Amino acid sequence: MSALPVAVSCGDPAGIGPELAVMAHRQLRAALPFAWIGDPRHLPEGANPQILSDMRDAPAAAARGLPVLPLGFPARRMPGRLDPRNAPATVAAIERAVLEVREARAAALCTLPIQKEALIEGADFRFPGHTEFLAHLTGADHEVMMLVGEGLRVVPATIHVPLADVPQALARTDLARTIRIAARSMVRDFGIERPRIAVAGLNPHAGEGGKIGREEIELIVPALETCRAEGLDVAGPLPGDTMFHPAARARYDVAVCMYHDQALIPVKTVDFAGGVNVTLGLRIVRTSPDHGTALDIAGTGEADPTSFVNALLLADGMARARGKA
Ligand SMILES: NC(=O)C1=CN([C@@H]2O[C@H](COP(=O)(O)OP(=O)(O)OC[C@H]3O[C@@H](n4cnc5c(N)ncnc54)[C@H](O)[C@@H]3O)[C@@H](O)[C@H]2O)C=CC1
Numbered sequence: 001m002s003a004l005p006v007a008v009s010c011g012d013p014a015g016i017g018p019e020l021a022v023m024a025h026r027q028l029r030a031a032l033p034f035a036w037i038g039d040p041r042h043l044p045e046g047a048n049p050q051i052l053s054d055m056r057d058a059p060a061a062a063a064r065g066l067p068v069l070p071l072g073f074p075a076r077r078m079p080g081r082l083d084p085r086n087a088p089a090t091v092a093a094i095e096r097a098v099l100e101v102r103e104a105r106a107a108a109l110c111t112l113p114i115q116k117e118a119l120i121e122g123a124d125f126r127f128p129g130h131t132e133f134l135a136h137l138t139g140a141d142h143e144v145m146m147l148v149g150e151g152l153r154v155v156p157a158t159i160h161v162p163l164a165d166v167p168q169a170l171a172r173t174d175l176a177r178t179i180r181i182a183a184r185s186m187v188r189d190f191g192i193e194r195p196r197i198a199v200a201g202l203n204p205h206a207g208e209g210g211k212i213g214r215e216e217i218e219l220i221v222p223a224l225e226t227c228r229a230e231g232l233d234v235a236g237p238l239p240g241d242t243m244f245h246p247a248a249r250a251r252y253d254v255a256v257c258m259y260h261d262q263a264l265i266p267v268k269t270v271d272f273a274g275g276v277n278v279t280l281g282l283r284i285v286r287t288s289p290d291h292g293t294a295l296d297i298a299g300t301g302e303a304d305p306t307s308f309v310n311a312l313l314l315a316d317g318m319a320r321a322r323g324k325a
């Protein structure tokens with residue numbers, strides 16, 4: 001267990017974030033302290049919040065109840081119903097959590113889900129997701145999204161990009177750098193000495209030798225050659241439709257994919273309940289559950305906390321591996 005807690009931003013109060021915090025605390029209190037940053041009025045009954053003035057007091061407070069670093073929201077929580085008045089404070093909770101990690105009062109950041117559309121409408125939020133916002137807050141210039149599920153890790157080389165814009169975005173991105181960052185994480189965060197990296201093509205059949213698209217020849221192969229020249233074990237470009245069945249998955253440690261759904265559909269199919277989203281390329285450790293706000297079940301008690309619990313465990317483990325805990 002780390003000496004420092006994990007800082008948890010509350011996410012959209014209309015979603016399942018508040019109940020997940022309480023459920024995860026019941027499971028982890030002795031093993032892994034975390035502090036939830038949000039409005040204590042938004043927590044479900046029985047949360048027994050322990051109000052902190054200093055994040056570092058979370059480990060001691062966790063034995064008594066859920067440690068909470070309070071942040072006032074203007075409106076009460078109505079599960080399943082977004083309230084734009086709460087959008088600015090939802091963003092402020094993320095900013096506060098980042099500050100706690102940057103100022104070494106917390107070991108790592110774990111974010112609960114936000115409803116992106118609601119933040120854009122209610123807080124003029126200019127980012128398509130946490131990943132890009134966290135890069136902005138921490139001054140990172142090449143953020144990388146990775147999803148970690150049971151037996152499968154995936155990295156989308158382009159992140160929250162409309163499908164029609166993917167080829168142009170791919171041409172602009174430094175794919176070799178994405179592969180290097182993924183490889184480094186395998187070594188540093190997952191203890192894999194010589195990671196095997198599989199890289200997907202963009203087009204059907206990885207372009208069929210240029211007959212079904214030229215991005216493989218013009219963009220992907222040159223990046224792979226750069227990485228191989230640096231000594232990385234990189235296979236590809238592989239056809240996206242045949243690289244995720246169990247035998248194929250056994251051949252690599254991480255799959256670098258070309259766009260969001262190419263990467264996230266397989267990992268959420270294999271392990272939606274337990275998957276974790278990690279942001280690489282930041283100065284801080286950040287994880288989150290792989291799912292969203294789940295407005296349809298918020299407040300019903302049906303939410304499964306496994307993904308959030310795994311996200312907390314991974315955040316703590318990565319912080320310890322990086323000497324931040
Ligand atoms: N890291 C983040 O902040 C993320 C935010 N989102 C946001 O969440 C919003 C809703 O996204 P959707 O595509 O509807 O995905 P979703 O993951 O919120 O929900 C999809 C389905 O899975 C169920 N589900 C999700 N989490 C669950 C859990 N822990 N236990 C039991 N069932 C669960 C929901 O009830 C729903 O039926 C969007 O605005 C999206 O941008 C989505 C993914 C990550």
Ligand SMILES: NCC(=O)COP(=O)(O)O
Nearest residue numbers: 129130131132264277288
């Ligand atoms: N589908 C994954 C996702 O949207 C998570 O995005 P982020 O908020 O972690 O950037």
